[in-house]
Amino acid sequence: MQKQLITILEETKNQLSEADSPEAVEEIRVRVLGKKGRLTEILRSMGGLAAEERKTVGKKANEVRAEIESLLEARRKELNLLKKQAQLAAEVIDVTEPGRVRGLGVKHPVTQTIDEMSKVFMNMGFEVVEGPEVETVFMNFDALNAGPNHPSRDLTDTFYITDKTLLRTQTSPVQVRTLLSKEPPLKVISPGRVFRCDTPDATHSPVFHQVEGLVVGEGITMADLKGTLSEFARQMFGSGTKTKFRPHHFPFTEPSAEVDVSCFKCGGKGCKVCKGSGWIEILGCGMVHPNVLKVGGVDTEKYTGFAFGIGVERIAMLKYEVDDIRLFYENDERFLKQFK
Numbered sequence: 001m002q003k004q005l006i007t008i009l010e011e012t013k014n015q016l017s018e019a020d021s022p023e024a025v026e027e028i029r030v031r032v033l034g035k036k037g038r039l040t041e042i043l044r045s046m047g048g049l050a051a052e053e054r055k056t057v058g059k060k061a062n063e064v065r066a067e068i069e070s071l072l073e074a075r076r077k078e079l080n081l082l083k084k085q086a087q088l089a090a091e092v093i094d095v096t097e098p099g100r101v102r103g104l105g106v107k108h109p110v111t112q113t114i115d116e117m118s119k120v121f122m123n124m125g126f127e128v129v130e131g132p133e134v135e136t137v138f139m140n141f142d143a144l145n146a147g148p149n150h151p152s153r154d155l156t157d158t159f160y161i162t163d164k165t166l167l168r169t170q171t172s173p174v175q176v177r178t179l180l181s182k183e184p185p186l187k188v189i190s191p192g193r194v195f196r197c198d199t200p201d202a203t204h205s206p207v208f209h210q211v212e213g214l215v216v217g218e219g220i221t222m223a224d225l226k227g228t229l230s231e232f233a234r235q236m237f238g239s240g241t242k243t244k245f246r247p248h249h250f251p252f253t254e255p256s257a258e259v260d261v262s263c264f265k266c267g268g269k270g271c272k273v274c275k276g277s278g279w280i281e282i283l284g285c286g287m288v289h290p291n292v293l294k295v296g297g298v299d300t301e302k303y304t305g306f307a308f309g310i311g312v313e314r315i316a317m318l319k320y321e322v323d324d325i326r327l328f329y330e331n332d333e334r335f336l337k338q339f340k
């Protein structure tokens, strides 16, 4: 029996040296010291021994058990440590490794252009206001003096939602909303998105942007309109820029005009940008029609005003010599990156 005890001790030592995980150590413990373990069995069978022998074997058995217990504990600790070290090595962070460079984005060229236009007008004392993209037919057309038979109301030009609501085709309804919510004197611009049933091509997009302007006060005349828009053109396109006001028609202004600026590229001699004419059309404007002022509850005996509407993409295309409007909406980084 003594021999058996020594064999158990030796074998356990060997097994422990080969154990490669705390779990393997536990398995060995169960095999030796568990309920049905080899050593447990021996201790249990000692009852059949003579008293003298039981004493010596018992002593030896206890020694062996104590040794095995401490061997198990030592190996368990050792393996736990190794496990932890391996884990640390695997999770090591190289703090000297260079970081990932995150590209800094830029504002979209349309947003940049709106910002730039807004700044010019804000410096002249204009306030920026907003209006809804889903508008009533009344605000988008009727209130702007475009009667029931006006061609722009045509189903083919307008995205109708119901027979009373639509996606605004212009930012001009913000004029009416402003007149209804503010008392003159007032000077506002309203940048925003507008929608028209157009098939996309190099110069048309079903969604584009406008900046609307409205000034109402006592004694406002066409001279104020010309001065304001000429100054805007000079600030946007350079101090030498000339402006030309051509008679035009809009239902919500009377008289109405379209404004051309002298070509900032060739100075008026004629080039690709101005298509040889020396002039570039940039906006529509006019003196606010009394019918519009009346809808807005403005006393037309006391007040007059002017309004204008500028296509943002058009300005951006001219400034940056972009020859296809669709480039603005394709989200191609190679295009957008150039507006840093």
Ligand code: DAH
Binding pocket: 169, 170, 171, 172, 212, 213, 250, 252, 253, 283, 284, 285, 286, 307, 308, 309, 310
């Ligand atoms: N709303 C017009 C359009 O979309 C642009 C415009 C012209 C706005 C003259 C105005 C204006 O305020 O006075 O074509």
